[in-house]
Amino acid sequence: MCGIVGYIGGQQVxxxxxxxxxxxxxxxxxxxxxxxxxEGQLKVHKQKGKVxxxxxxxxxxxxxQGTLGIGHTRWATHGFPNDENAHPHTNVTGSxxxxxxxxxxxxxxxxxKLKQKGYTFKSETDTExxxxxxxxxxxxxxxxxxxxxxQALTQVxxxxxxxxxxxxxxxxxxxxxxxxxxxxxxxxxxYFIASDAAPLVEHTRxxxxxxxxxxxxxxxxxxxxxxxxxxxxxxQITELEWDLEEIEKSGYEHFMLxxxxxxxxxxxxxxxxxxxxxxxxxxLGGLIEVMDDLRAAERVIICACGTSWHAALVGEYLIxxxxxxxxxxxxxxxxxxxxxxxxxxxxxLVISQSGETADTLAAVREAKQxxxxxxxxxxxxxxxxxxxxxxxxxxxxxxxxxxxxxxxxTAQVLVLTMIALKLAENRTLTDAEMAEALRAVSQIPDKVRxxxxxxxxLCNIAHSYRFANNFLYLGRGFNFPVAxxxxxxxxxxxxxxxxGYPAAEMKHGPIALIDRxxxxxxxxxxxxxxxxxxxxxxxxxxxxxxxIAITDEGNGELDKxxxxxxxxxxTEEFLSPLLTVVPLQLLSYHVAVMRGCNVDQPRNLAKSxxxx
Ligand code: F6R
Numbered sequence: 001m002c003g004i005v006g007y008i009g010g011q012q013v014x015x016x017x018x019x020x021x022x023x024x025x026x027x028x029x030x031x032x033x034x035x036x037x038x039e040g041q042l043k044v045h046k047q048k049g050k051v052x053x054x055x056x057x058x059x060x061x062x063x064x065q066g067t068l069g070i071g072h073t074r075w076a077t078h079g080f081p082n083d084e085n086a087h088p089h090t091n092v093t094g095s096x097x098x099x100x101x102x103x104x105x106x107x108x109x110x111x112x113k114l115k116q117k118g119y120t121f122k123s124e125t126d127t128e129x130x131x132x133x134x135x136x137x138x139x140x141x142x143x144x145x146x147x148x149x150x151q152a153l154t155q156v157x158x159x160x161x162x163x164x165x166x167x168x169x170x171x172x173x174x175x176x177x178x179x180x181x182x183x184x185x186x187x188x189x190x191y192f193i194a195s196d197a198a199p200l201v202e203h204t205r206x207x208x209x210x211x212x213x214x215x216x217x218x219x220x221x222x223x224x225x226x227x228x229x230x231x232x233x234x235x236q237i238t239e240l241e242w243d244l245e246e247i248e249k250s251g252y253e254h255f256m257l258x259x260x261x262x263x264x265x266x267x268x269x270x271x272x273x274x275x276x277x278x279x280x281x282x283x284l285g286g287l288i289e290v291m292d293d294l295r296a297a298e299r300v301i302i303c304a305c306g307t308s309w310h311a312a313l314v315g316e317y318l319i320x321x322x323x324x325x326x327x328x329x330x331x332x333x334x335x336x337x338x339x340x341x342x343x344x345x346x347x348x349l350v351i352s353q354s355g356e357t358a359d360t361l362a363a364v365r366e367a368k369q370x371x372x373x374x375x376x377x378x379x380x381x382x383x384x385x386x387x388x389x390x391x392x393x394x395x396x397x398x399x400x401x402x403x404x405x406x407x408x409x410t411a412q413v414l415v416l417t418m419i420a421l422k423l424a425e426n427r428t429l430t431d432a433e434m435a436e437a438l439r440a441v442s443q444i445p446d447k448v449r450x451x452x453x454x455x456x457x458l459c460n461i462a463h464s465y466r467f468a469n470n471f472l473y474l475g476r477g478f479n480f481p482v483a484x485x486x487x488x489x490x491x492x493x494x495x496x497x498x499x500g501y502p503a504a505e506m507k508h509g510p511i512a513l514i515d516r517x518x519x520x521x522x523x524x525x526x527x528x529x530x531x532x533x534x535x536x537x538x539x540x541x542x543x544x545x546x547x548i549a550i551t552d553e554g555n556g557e558l559d560k561x562x563x564x565x566x567x568x569x570x571t572e573e574f575l576s577p578l579l580t581v582v583p584l585q586l587l588s589y590h591v592a593v594m595r596g597c598n599v600d601q602p603r604n605l606a607k608s609x610x611x612x
Pocket of ligand 1: 305306307308309351352353354355356357360403404405406488489492609
């Protein structure tokens with residue numbers, strides 16, 4: 001949700017900012033801008049549209065020279081995506097510029113107060129109120145800019161990741177965060193700040209994670225971190241694990257396709273060192289200290305949003321099956337606002353690819369406040385949720401750049417599978433059963449590899465349905481959450497209305513929608529519910545619905561009922577979401593490409609939803 005980048009050092013900053021913004025564009029892409037301090041001037045260029053539009057304008061106007069600057073790619077919260085509302089925003093005299101990710105919740109009151117003091121507003125953004133507030137504090141106190149920024153932030157209610165540069169001090173970059181992520185990159189006589197690690201990797205691997213309520217003052221000679229309350233802090237420099245290759249498309253047309261195709265490897269990475277076939281056990285280092293509490297849990301509450309919430313639903317089936325611990329799955333956004341009843345013995349487990357989702361983070365904080373053990377299943381190393389939960393398991397899926405989550409989902413389900421099996425160790429599974437389960441898990445990456453060969457077939461199917469207006473996805477048991485995920489994938493990237501349902505629920509309403517214009521995707525794996533699902537397929541076929549079924553290799557029984565049958569490798573029922581979701585990802589991808597949609601940057605969406 002909005003990307004921020006900043007640089008101070010000896011290199012020309014123009015390209016650093018623009019490349020950084022391109023790497024951050026998945027966080028928001030309705031407008032972009034940069035501000036550069038050079039030769040006694042603060043030069044700002046910002047405009048509606050993608051970063052590529054900004055690059056084209058700057059190329060035709062001549063690059064901005066300078067070695068200090070900030071940039072922003074926006075996902076609009078307050079005010080239309082237009083040139084005026086784009087960031088950076090400047091104060092009235094144009095002496096300093098600011099970029100902001102987050103929401104200044106008391107901007108209305110601030111705006112009114114500042115207007116009374118004579119400030120005029122050029123934009124509709126909440127951010128401009130902060131700019132004028134800093135200006136007002138500085139005028140009233142004659143304090144240095146960094147101190148004025150700090151004092152202004154004490155008056156702000158809401159969330160922010162900000163960066164500020166000023167023409168009056170060409171050796172100063174100020175950044176601060178509250179609820180919106182910011183990372184500091186440390187180089188030789190140069191520093192970077194960014195909303196996440198993507199713009200940093202090609203420059204440095206040394207990073208400092210800023211926490212909420214912290215402000216950093218960067219000069220070419222060094223940096224100092226203070227709290228917004230003005231307490232000096234010593235921060236630890238940590239090593240970034242990302243590779244540049246991981247955040248590039250590597251020959252693929254879209255990040256989404258690359259990430260779908262990477263799943264055999266991301267799943268292997270996720271299980272590496274954790275799945276111990278010889279020792280017949282699971283090793284989850286991040287949970288060792290809390291394992292006794294987790295085993296003794298009376299109830300596990302899983303909170304997440306979007307695709308991660310779908311993984312949570314699979315987790316519910318897995319943990320209840322293997323650990324026999326009751327599980328409740330909550331939308332993080334609902335959990336946080338309804339004063340949830342938490343009791344001793346509860347464990348709150350949150351799932352988040354980015355580790356920055358505002359609602360999921362708020363769920364962690366709510367649980368912690370009530371003294372409840374919190375666990376995180378997170379992809380982004382060093383993210384806020386990873387740092388704030390008591391313990392957790394990283395996905396090790398590598399950076400996910402495509403806005404539609406794919407490889408993170410399968411890695412989340414795999415981690416939840418490993419957690420469930422760990423809880424079953426010496427409890428609900430015999431040694432032989434555990435060995436059988438681990439063997440089946442270990443075969444999953446190869447099975448995904450094999451089913452990715454169906455890409456061409458799925459592309460053909462997509463061609464037949466590219467003009468559909470609606471889609472229904474139906475599945476049961478472990479594959480009900482996959483039906484939800486299949487529908488979400490399609491709607492978010494192709495803008496086709498799609499719904500997911502438990503297959504048996506169809507008769508309680510959605511069946512009314514069935515006619516020859518309604519494609520229905522059935523997940524019909526040969527498991528306990530297969531016969532029931534086949535009856536549902538019959539019901540749809542009888543009403544001329546057009547059925548696409550996903551079933552096991554070698555199963556020819558559905559051919560007469562279905563328009564298309566996608567046959568995938570067989571696995572244990574509890575592992576089938578790891579396979580069944582993949583053709584649905586590919587189907588959505590191809591439909592969206594054929595409809596001319598921007599797959600990696602779907603309209604209105606942003607990866608990492610750091611506002612409520
Ligand atoms: C859908 C998608 C979103 C995210 C959701 C949670 O493809 O990507 O629904 O799953 O915004 O994000 P994280 O997992 O980062 O908390």
